[in-house]
Amino acid sequence: MVESIDARGVTVGGKLIPCGAVLWTAGVSPSPLVKMLGIATDRAGRACVGPFLSVPDTPNVFVVGDTATLVQNGKPLPGVAQVAIQQGRYVGRLISRELSGRRPPGPFRYFDKGNMAVVGKNFAIMETRHIRLAGSTAWFAWAFIHLLFLPQLQNRLRVERQWLWSYFTGQRSSRLVTEAPRFGK
Numbered sequence: 052m053v054e055s056i057d058a059r060g061v062t063v064g065g066k067l068i069p070c071g072a073v074l075w076t077a078g079v080s081p082s083p084l085v086k087m088l089g090i091a092t093d094r095a096g097r098a099c100v101g102p103f104l105s106v107p108d109t110p111n112v113f114v115v116g117d118t119a120t121l122v123q124n125g126k127p128l129p130g131v132a133q134v135a136i137q138q139g140r141y142v143g144r145l146i147s148r149e150l151s152g153r154r155p156p157g158p159f160r161y162f163d164k165g166n167m168a169v170v171g172k173n174f175a176i177m178e179t180r181h182i183r184l185a186g187s188t189a190w191f192a193w194a195f196i197h198l199l200f201l202p203q204l205q206n207r208l209r210v211e212r213q214w215l216w217s218y219f220t221g222q223r224s225s226r227l228v229t230e231a232p233r234f235g236k
Contacts, residue, residue: 056073060073081097090107092120097120100114102158103155104121104145113146121161123161138159141156144156165180166178175190175192
């Protein structure tokens, strides 16, 4: 078990392993709430959910994201943001339809939109079912898609300005909250 990480290296079992870079590859663990519910889990501790993302035998309890496991096409869905976002939207629609007396949607189906990652300045990778890109074209595609999915125009403009500033100056911008929050008013 890792005891500490500092500029000298990693300490494990009381012994220092000298190194200049540490890459942490440990996985995430599901919420402890799943254990408290006493429901069926997979070997990683994620709640096993049915096709409507509800807990079996408890139709009004839903589990989504990387705390849930759902098998689709013979494989469990990956614990990535794309899956969680789609599951959250699905459950929101399902609850809304039930509350308004309409028929619920069909079972949840995940649609894989592909993967994108920025590797460095002017370089990214992008992979979908039909497209594989790497380099500056993928970097521009990543930036465009990222901005497109930000909520509200003011957020898009602010992020775009920050990116341009960082791109041309090499400096990162920051947002400071200068006023303490007021609770109870």
